[in-house]
Amino acid sequence: MTKPENEITWKDLEIGSIVTEPGNASQYKTGDWRSQRPTYDFNKCIKCGICSIFCPEGCVELNEEGYLEANLFYCKGCGICARECWTQAITMVDEEE
Amino acid sequence: MATKVGMEVSVAVGEVVKAVNTDVIAAYPITPQTHIVEHLAELVANGELDAEFIPVESEHSAMSACLGSAAAGARTFTATAGQGLELMHEVLYVASSMQLPIVMTVANRALSAPLSVWGDHSDAMAVRDTGWIQIFTENGQEVVDHVLYAFRIAEDRKVLLPVMIHLDGFNLSHMIEPVLLPEQSEVDQFLPPNQYPLPLDPNKPVTMGDFGPPIIYTEAKWAQEVNLRASKEVILRAWKEFGDIFGRHYSSVECYHREQAKVLLLTMGSFGETAMMAIDNMRKEGRDVGLLKLRLWRPFPFEEIRQAVKDTEVLIVLDRALSFGGPGGPVCSEIKAALYGEAKKPKIISFVGGLGGRTINVAGFEYIVNRGIEISQTGSEHEFEIFGVRE
Numbered sequence: 001m002t003k004p005e006n007e008i009t010w011k012d013l014e015i016g017s018i019v020t021e022p023g024n025a026s027q028y029k030t031g032d033w034r035s036q037r038p039t040y041d042f043n044k045c046i047k048c049g050i051c052s053i054f055c056p057e058g059c060v061e062l063n064e065e066g067y068l069e070a071n072l073f074y075c076k077g078c079g080i081c082a083r084e085c086w087t088q089a090i091t092m093v094d095e096e097e
Numbered sequence: 098m099a100t101k102v103g104m105e106v107s108v109a110v111g112e113v114v115k116a117v118n119t120d121v122i123a124a125y126p127i128t129p130q131t132h133i134v135e136h137l138a139e140l141v142a143n144g145e146l147d148a149e150f151i152p153v154e155s156e157h158s159a160m161s162a163c164l165g166s167a168a169a170g171a172r173t174f175t176a177t178a179g180q181g182l183e184l185m186h187e188v189l190y191v192a193s194s195m196q197l198p199i200v201m202t203v204a205n206r207a208l209s210a211p212l213s214v215w216g217d218h219s220d221a222m223a224v225r226d227t228g229w230i231q232i233f234t235e236n237g238q239e240v241v242d243h244v245l246y247a248f249r250i251a252e253d254r255k256v257l258l259p260v261m262i263h264l265d266g267f268n269l270s271h272m273i274e275p276v277l278l279p280e281q282s283e284v285d286q287f288l289p290p291n292q293y294p295l296p297l298d299p300n301k302p303v304t305m306g307d308f309g310p311p312i313i314y315t316e317a318k319w320a321q322e323v324n325l326r327a328s329k330e331v332i333l334r335a336w337k338e339f340g341d342i343f344g345r346h347y348s349s350v351e352c353y354h355r356e357q358a359k360v361l362l363l364t365m366g367s368f369g370e371t372a373m374m375a376i377d378n379m380r381k382e383g384r385d386v387g388l389l390k391l392r393l394w395r396p397f398p399f400e401e402i403r404q405a406v407k408d409t410e411v412l413i414v415l416d417r418a419l420s421f422g423g424p425g426g427p428v429c430s431e432i433k434a435a436l437y438g439e440a441k442k443p444k445i446i447s448f449v450g451g452l453g454g455r456t457i458n459v460a461g462f463e464y465i466v467n468r469g470i471e472i473s474q475t476g477s478e479h480e481f482e483i484f485g486v487r488e
Contacts, residue, residue, distance in 0.1 A: 010316040010323070015257055016196030017317045018295050019304035 030057065034077030036092040042067045044089035051081035051090060099277040106237040107270045109278065110176070110202055111136030113244040115146045116284045120171035120291075123151035123162035128214040129266035130178040130204040137174075156181040160188035160199075167197035167259075168305055170296030172248065175199065178266055179206030179213075182220045186227070192259040193228030194321050195305050198251035198293065199259040201229075202244060204270040205366065205417075207453035215454020216266035218365065218417040221394070222427045228321060230260040230328060231394040233365045237274030240264045242345060245279055245288065249335050252291045256328045263394075265367040267454065279343070287342050329396045349398035350405050351390040354380055358387030359410040361443070362466055365391045365428060368415065368451060375462035386466055391428065399435050406436065412443040413469030415484075417451045425449070425481030444473040450484030457484065 003012065005028075014020055045067050052060035052068055059074035060081065070081065082090040104112070110133045114122070122141070124134040140146040149166075153159045156177050166173040177185060182203055192199050205221055207213035221231070230250065234240045240262065247260040264270055279287075295303050309317050333349070340346035353369075354376050355361065364372050369390040376388045389405055389412075391398075406412050416426020424430045425447035436442040446469040451457050457465075465484055472482065 005312050008313060008316060010320040013313075013316060013320050015295060016194065016305065017307065017309065017313075017320070018195070019307050020295065022302040022304070 029073055030076050031073045034072075034075060034095060036077040036079060036094055037072060037075065038070050038077075038079070038081055038090045039093050040067065040069060041089045041091070044087040046087055046089075048086060050084050050086060054080050054084045056080060099280050099283070101275050101277055103273055103275055104237075104278075105132060105271065105273050106240050106264065106276070107132030107204070108136045109237060109241050109274075109276050110244050110264075111140060112278055113241055114174050115140050116279055116281060117172065117245060117248050117288055119146070119148050119174045121149045121151065121163070121166035121173045122175065123153055123159045123166065123173075124175045124177070125153050125156050125159050125181060127156070127178050127181040127206075129206060129216070129270045130176045130181070130202070132270065133176040133202060133204070156184040157188060160185040160192065163199045163201075164188065164192055164195065164197055165297075167192070167199050167293070168195070168297050170291065170293040172252070172291045173197075173199045174201070176202040176204070178204040179208055179220045182224060183208065186224065189224055189227035189229060189259075191306060193325075194317070196257040196321075196324070197259060198248075198257055198291070200244070200247040200251055200262070201259065202240075202262045202264060204266040205263050206266040213453040214266070216268055216417075217452045217454070218263075219419070219452075221261075221263050222418040222420070224261070225395070225427065228258070228325060229395060230256075230258050230325070230332070231263065232260070233263045233392055233394055234269065235367055235369045235390060235392075237269065237272060237276045238345070239347075240269060241276050241278060242339065242343065242347070245284060246335060246339055246347075248291075249288050249339075250328065250332055252289075252293070253331050253335070254292075254294065256324070256331050257293070258325060258328055263366060268367040277343075283342055287339065326396050329393075329398070332393065332396075347392065348401070349391075349393035350401040351392060352405055353388040353390065355387040355389070355405065358385050359408075360384075360386045360466060360470055361389050361406060361409045361412050362386065362462065362469070363389040363391060363412060363414045363428070363432065365394070366417070368417070368457060368462075371457065371459055372415075372462045374459045375466065378459065379463060379466065397431060397435065402432060402435050403439060406443050407441065409443040411446065411470055411473040413446045413448060413466060415448045415450060415457075415465060416481075417449075419449055419452070423480075429481065446472050446477075447481035448484050449481055455485060461485065
């Protein structure tokens with residue numbers, strides 16, 4: 001998309017609202033659906049990757065230190081990673097605003 | 098020059114679908130549309146029409162297959178009636194909102210229960226808001242002409258919308274009528290090849306029918322509405338070009354003896370033929386009555402209706418469908434809505450009749466006009482009057 005979605009007018013749409021740019025679902029911010037976000041205690045993390053396997057959004061990525069962390073642009077805050085984490089390294093906290 | 102042939106109207110529909118070299122037909126047989134798809138199946142089986150005929154398991158599947166076919170850029174046709182149209186219902190919205198130029202003939206049929214295979218407009222009225230261009234036809238020739246015409250407007254780059262051609266079940270679908278079938282050269286002159294601009298193509302992938310969150314849905318729907326309304330310009334221009342080639346001229350609202358008519362009757366579909374005879378009789382008696390035949394149902398021809406009734410004192414609208422618990426016949430309530438804001442407007446009287454194949458003869462139409470005039474003078478406590486019900 002050339003414009004942010006909140007600036008797209010009806011005139012910008014292709015015929016039949018057809019999407020002509022393949023793969024642009026990655027530009028869709030699902031992170032703002034979230035009411036809770038995962039927080040991490042990397043002292044407990046054993047880098048097993050179970051959180052990334054269970055993540056229904058597929059948004060768990062390796063950070064610079066090699067720990068697994070949800071990409072908050074996509075994370076919907078479902079909490080499945082926190083539920084599944086073997087070492088309870090993940091805690092869900094409420095989004096404040 | 099085309100020669101006149103005597104042909105069942107459903108068979109003639111098949112012949113036109115063949116003449117436009119349709120690529121895909123996905124349809125399920127249902128009375129009274131069956132002869133249309135039967136004939137097409139025959140043409141494909143005989144090798145007379147080089148098309149894919151997809152014998153689907155339901156009308157829901159028929160319309161779904163049509164979506165895929167039209168999305169691939171194939172010229173696509175289907176036909177249905179009554180319950181079949183209702184089973185297609187949810188997919189009809191998808192066809193129009195994805196702007197897929199599918200052509201469908203509907204042999205109008207009453208809805209169950211009690212089960213009726215006979216004609217009325219209940220099926221058409223139930224799909225009024227599905228976003229399709231919808232045209233009602235009055236006789237065999239109009240059907241033939243409008244099947245060809247439907248492909249032209251559906252596939253027009255400025256339109257790209259599915260088109261429904263309504264023909265009354267049995268009254269039209271099963272009649273053997275004299276019709277002029279178009280010559281191949283005329284078809285080629287009037288109908289350019291289908292060139293859907295964004296077809297499904299592995300080399301240039303597109304996403305159709307994507308999901309539309311609240312931030313974009315309103316824009317998508319408004320674009321659809323603007324497009325459907327704007328299609329009227331193409332609809333009118335294509336009728337003009339059709340007239341230039343074929344010598345038969347059509348309009349959104351056809352007036353019959355509107356001159357000096359203080360009272361106008363409005364009908365849709367095949368009933369217009371009998372109503373004309375009633376108007377002829379009444380004119381012979383010196384009555385100032387006339388007839389309007391509403392051909393273009395969607396997009397609704399607001400301006401033409403306002404223009405047609407500007408000098409009318411009483412407008413009597415006959416619907417062939419009930420809007421249960423509602424404001425009268427669905428056509429009449431739209432006419433009322435179209436005229437509400439006018440400073441000078443006729444008294445509008447709503448009749449419902451001709452349900453489930455019940456015939457209205459010439460005397461019946463004369464009664465409706467006379468009774469309509471009477472109600473316009475005395476008023477009525479009812480929203481509408483039902484014609485011919487046994488008390």
